[in-house]
Amino acid sequence: MLEFQFASLTEFFEMAPHGVYVWPIYGLGLLVLSGLTFANARQHRRAVRMIQRNLEREETHEP
Amino acid sequence: MSLERRMFTRELKLIAARPGDILKPIWFLMLVISMVPLALAPDSDLLSEIGSAMIWVATLLALLLNAEHLFQSDFSDGVLEQWLFLDRPLVWLVGLKLITHWLFHVLPLILITPIAGIILSVPTDVLLALLVTLVIATPALTCFSGLGAALTLGSSRSGILGVLVMMPLFVPVVILAAGVLIRAMDGSDTLPLLALLGAFSVVAATFVPIVVSAAIRLNIGGSN
Amino acid sequence: MSLERRMFTRELKLIAARPGDILKPIWFLMLVISMVPLALAPDSDLLSEIGSAMIWVATLLALLLNAEHLFQSDFSDGVLEQWLFLDRPLVWLVGLKLITHWLFHVLPLILITPIAGIILSVPTDVLLALLVTLVIATPALTCFSGLGAALTLGSSRSGILGVLVMMPLFVPVVILAAGVLIRAMDGSDTLPLLALLGAFSVVAATFVPIVVSAAIRLNIGGSN
Amino acid sequence: MIFEPIDIEISDLSCERDDRSLFKNLSMTLNSGQILRVAGPNGAGKTTLLRTIAGLFDIQTGTIRMNQSPLTECLQQILYIGHKPQVTKDLTVLDNLKFLTGSDEDHLKRVLSDVGLKGYHDSLVKELSQGQGRRCALARLWCVEAPIWILDEPYTALDVEMVKTLDARITSHATAGGICLFTTHQPPQSLNYTTLELGHVT
Amino acid sequence: MIFEPIDIEISDLSCERDDRSLFKNLSMTLNSGQILRVAGPNGAGKTTLLRTIAGLFDIQTGTIRMNQSPLTECLQQILYIGHKPQVTKDLTVLDNLKFLTGSDEDHLKRVLSDVGLKGYHDSLVKELSQGQGRRCALARLWCVEAPIWILDEPYTALDVEMVKTLDARITSHATAGGICLFTTHQPPQSLNYTTLELGHVT
Amino acid sequence: MGWRWFHQWGSPRWFYERAGRWQLVCGWLALTLLITGSFWGLALAPVDYQQGNSYRIIYLHVPVAFLAQALYTAMAVCAVVLFVWKMKLADVAMQSIAVMGFAFTALSLVSGAVWGKPTWGTYWVWDARLTSMLILAFLYLGVIGLRAAIQDPDQAGKACGILVLVGVVNLPIIKYSVEWWNTLHQPASLKLTEKPAMPASMWIPLLINILGYYIAAGYLILGSMRAIVLERERRSAWVRELVSHA
Ligand code: HEM
Ligand SMILES: Nc1ncnc2c1ncn2[C@@H]1O[C@H](COP(=O)(O)OP(=O)(O)OP(=O)(O)O)[C@@H](O)[C@H]1O
Numbered sequence A: 001m002l003e004f005q006f007a008s009l010t011e012f013f014e015m016a017p018h019g020v021y022v023w024p025i026y027g028l029g030l031l032v033l034s035g036l037t038f039a040n041a042r043q044h045r046r047a048v049r050m051i052q053r054n055l056e057r058e059e060t061h062e063p
Numbered sequence B, C: 001m002s003l004e005r006r007m008f009t010r011e012l013k014l015i016a017a018r019p020g021d022i023l024k025p026i027w028f029l030m031l032v033i034s035m036v037p038l039a040l041a042p043d044s045d046l047l048s049e050i051g052s053a054m055i056w057v058a059t060l061l062a063l064l065l066n067a068e069h070l071f072q073s074d075f076s077d078g079v080l081e082q083w084l085f086l087d088r089p090l091v092w093l094v095g096l097k098l099i100t101h102w103l104f105h106v107l108p109l110i111l112i113t114p115i116a117g118i119i120l121s122v123p124t125d126v127l128l129a130l131l132v133t134l135v136i137a138t139p140a141l142t143c144f145s146g147l148g149a150a151l152t153l154g155s156s157r158s159g160i161l162g163v164l165v166m167m168p169l170f171v172p173v174v175i176l177a178a179g180v181l182i183r184a185m186d187g188s189d190t191l192p193l194l195a196l197l198g199a200f201s202v203v204a205a206t207f208v209p210i211v212v213s214a215a216i217r218l219n220i221g222g223s224n
Numbered sequence D, E: 001m002i003f004e005p006i007d008i009e010i011s012d013l014s015c016e017r018d019d020r021s022l023f024k025n026l027s028m029t030l031n032s033g034q035i036l037r038v039a040g041p042n043g044a045g046k047t048t049l050l051r052t053i054a055g056l057f058d059i060q061t062g063t064i065r066m067n068q069s070p071l072t073e074c075l076q077q078i079l080y081i082g083h084k085p086q087v088t089k090d091l092t093v094l095d096n097l098k099f100l101t102g103s104d105e106d107h108l109k110r111v112l113s114d115v116g117l118k119g120y121h122d123s124l125v126k127e128l129s130q131g132q133g134r135r136c137a138l139a140r141l142w143c144v145e146a147p148i149w150i151l152d153e154p155y156t157a158l159d160v161e162m163v164k165t166l167d168a169r170i171t172s173h174a175t176a177g178g179i180c181l182f183t184t185h186q187p188p189q190s191l192n193y194t195t196l197e198l199g200h201v202t
Numbered sequence F: 001m002g003w004r005w006f007h008q009w010g011s012p013r014w015f016y017e018r019a020g021r022w023q024l025v026c027g028w029l030a031l032t033l034l035i036t037g038s039f040w041g042l043a044l045a046p047v048d049y050q051q052g053n054s055y056r057i058i059y060l061h062v063p064v065a066f067l068a069q070a071l072y073t074a075m076a077v078c079a080v081v082l083f084v085w086k087m088k089l090a091d092v093a094m095q096s097i098a099v100m101g102f103a104f105t106a107l108s109l110v111s112g113a114v115w116g117k118p119t120w121g122t123y124w125v126w127d128a129r130l131t132s133m134l135i136l137a138f139l140y141l142g143v144i145g146l147r148a149a150i151q152d153p154d155q156a157g158k159a160c161g162i163l164v165l166v167g168v169v170n171l172p173i174i175k176y177s178v179e180w181w182n183t184l185h186q187p188a189s190l191k192l193t194e195k196p197a198m199p200a201s202m203w204i205p206l207l208i209n210i211l212g213y214y215i216a217a218g219y220l221i222l223g224s225m226r227a228i229v230l231e232r233e234r235r236s237a238w239v240r241e242l243v244s245h246a
């Protein structure tokens, strides 16, 4: 039941005649998922950095 | 003078002071309507086919432009926050405001549509159906755009944001109205659809003021 | 930092602070475009016939919404009157402002039209012609709406009034653009009309800033 | 006219804004006849406190009660005049006051001459000078029967004479058993008041 | 820094607004180092006069010349701060000042700590209190090299401390050979100025 | 026990600490499922005799479309929780779900449109399902736009909550009216393929991917919620301690 449906890898990537439709979509899906992951990580990092900056600021103001 | 009459006369005075508030949307409507034949070829069959739909869309847009200012200037002048100190529930005042808005700002737009219909050569019976749908549907549209306006009071340059936020909610109304118009062109029975539209408006007019007053209270809380 | 760079960075900062200023017109455009089929029947033949004209009208409206704020908030904050004290002629600053406006607020609208074209099933070659007309015609439209915005600075709730005042000036542009689109649908030669459109834009871009700066000076004189 | 006795009881009120604590565990009672000036440097939280008491800014922690009942039920007892103009620029002076106070025209005209706007009743507010606009907003103090006045920088843009007139009006309000809370940076000369100092921040 | 000698010559200036004559045949000369307070009750025409001198309001009759040349050619010499906020609410304090003054960031940060806005440089102006917003607008006085200052009610909403700071700044500007025109209703204590009284009207 | 469990969600700290672990689990699980499902769908599943290879888009399109709709419901639940129990975490969830929801809606629109080209010969038709999906995208956009426009986070949260709830009341009405609009006049000339009697080797990977995308959405939402919690709680002692140790 589970066998590779294409004769060769090139044929797999060609996915004749619909490769141009299928692959970009999966590429886009990957892009969206990884993009969101990355964006979350960045937002987290920025929050941490902002809090650190605030802490430092307070230290300089305190004495 | 009762508070209700005061609000009413104030609205009239405001209109007298800024007639543009009423005239602008009418003007806008007429301009959109006259741009359409210019941008299309002057083919009157095509025009009369799409005419009534165009008038609906244009009226919708004019309505939205109208609603943009529903609460904004009173809010930034600090007059809106004075509503909280009046001895009427806020919902009541909001309802009153929406009613006067419909009367003074929406009704004139509806009354102007026959002219637009003539420009786009819309057949008379369809025009009649158009007028009826507008009268029945606009209360719901007014309520929704009021909600949009109230929700976005807190942002400094909301402009048409409130309207955009509410646009998806207009879809059922537009579709129902389009249905009425299509049936009117066919000559088939429009009553069931009109009843549905009416029900929509009644429900909106009942519940939306409550939500609007919550939104207003919310936004007053955050301002200075 | 030179004044020109300061104005430019300020514009960028403002966009970052209120991304809505750019996004709202785009959003508006898409909503108008999707309202049209809802109000009409979902008939793709009819749609593709009127599609490009609808996109033109909708883009025009989005542009107007855009221009509404061109000078208004700077005027009421009192920042605009500070322009008079800068060591550049006012015309120069106005021209700069109009250019940045076109770049940051109009160009994005043009770039979004292909999507609108797909939704309304506009054929590809017509879509291309549409894009070209938009790029050529919008400088003129931007100038005119800037003039409208400047003329109505004095009235407290000008809103889109200024733009409406200018609408008659848009008519020749719309007619020329419609001509280009109709010829593109036919497959005939569009070049002469495009040249005419281009000439219109060049003339507008040369002279309108002078008039705009006069209008601004006028309105500053009347305010407190 | 004499007001019913009234009291405002503030207990344990705290407020934090923009990550900074403005006031903490503020408790006090205001009684009929009291005039309270909220003082403090720019950004201390005076406006925020006044808006909280007026019910325009949500209480973060603590309670405010008027005559034992919660604030939200007594808002009609309050007259609040804040930073914002509180009047509509495109309406005439008279129309603005008619809407806000509900008084009749004759009374309003008398009030307008009290606040030095005689002859300006059918000017649009946008045609007035800064100080005249403030006078128009303050004219409400001569019309309304609310016992609790909350005034945020009422003296802004007023000339010396109008400052005196306003002082006199506040005093007579307190004498009649009303309460007045206000803020200002220049301590008024001809007024008897207690001061609440909000912390130094800027 | 010392300014070049400068003079403003006003002759026969008259203005009528809203059917009322505000000032008539006003003539005077302002020289380097002079501080002039324009006084008068609300609606006397102080703002109108200041805006006329700043070139923002058209001269109705009379002439204004600066160093013998007409006003319109010398506008870059003027720094005008009026009733309006003069800053953009949606931008940060720093961005506003960068645009208005063209100074660099380090200098601006020093200025901000001078006007008591230390640590607020990247707050949006709309998040500031009333007085903090005014401080931001006034910070320009610490940056700009224009010799002629025209300030319309600069003390509005400022607390006592900031009033002193501003007085000191105006004094040092005059010492450097600049000219300052301003209006206010509370005469500032620690400032040497001459007064121009505009007619009583209200 | 149930009540205490519910209460814990009121504590941002508790959430922040747990969510880190759940996120990790979800992430790896989703990755495994998605790789398995997608590879199976792309390479191992048999070719559709009608549509050829283009049908393989189904393994992305359908899960994403399901998710787009489910997330709006989730957002509405959060709005209710926000208003009834005043739970701040619900607002945080609403904020992150709006973004993810819009992303998935857009993805399903694009994947559907691209799929439409080989099957229908056009990118877009005004089919009922497509239209209501477009409107769903606008609804998400409204929530995002409203939040971005209002400065104060608490206020923005409440305003968005109102909008979401009004939207959820309208969603069935929209869906119903759009369907009715589309079938009113002309029978839809093109239809989404009716559910074919798929062989197991076709639907098993679909099921795997559906599960995978749901878990991936969970992973993404948890991640963005953690960031937002940290930002909003920046003043509290536990966050300061956490950051200064980091
Ligand atoms: C922009 C275009 C499209 C959009 C917005 C869209 C949207 C959707 C939605 C929302 C669903 C979920 C329906 C549900 O909840 O039951 C769905 C399912 C599905 N779509 Fe699409 N679709 C699009 C184009 C297509 C195309 C071109 C095809 C194939 C020819 C397709 C095939 C399917 C299939 C097979 C399902 C699963 C059917 C089911 O389980 O009910 N879609 N689509
Ligand atoms: N809209 C806002 N958003 C966020 N923070 C704000 C907002 N308005 C004020 N603040 C903050 O709250 C603090 C107190 O502001 P408030 O307006 O109560 O001060 P104030 O005492 O009235 O000052 P002033 O004398 O300048 O009027 C300010 O320091 C400011 O940083």
Ligand SMILES: Nc1ncnc2c1ncn2[C@@H]1O[C@H](COP(=O)(O)OP(=O)(O)OP(=O)(O)O)[C@@H](O)[C@H]1O
Pocket: C222, C223, C224, D126, D127, D128, D129, D130, D131, D132, D157, E017, E018, E022, E040, E041, E042, E043, E044, E045, E046, E047, E048, E049
């Ligand atoms: N926009 C306007 N249109 C018409 N008349 C105006 C306008 N602005 C002001 N005036 C009139 O001009 C007069 C002077 O106004 P101005 O603003 O110069 O007064 P001012 O001395 O600055 O008063 P204040 O102390 O209140 O600021 C006012 O009495 C007013 O009636």
Ligand SMILES: [Mg+2]
Pocket: D046, D047, D048, D152, E129, E130, E131
């Ligand atoms: Mg204050």
Ligand SMILES: [Mg+2]
Pocket: D129, D130, D131, E046, E047, E048, E152
């Ligand atoms: Mg003045």
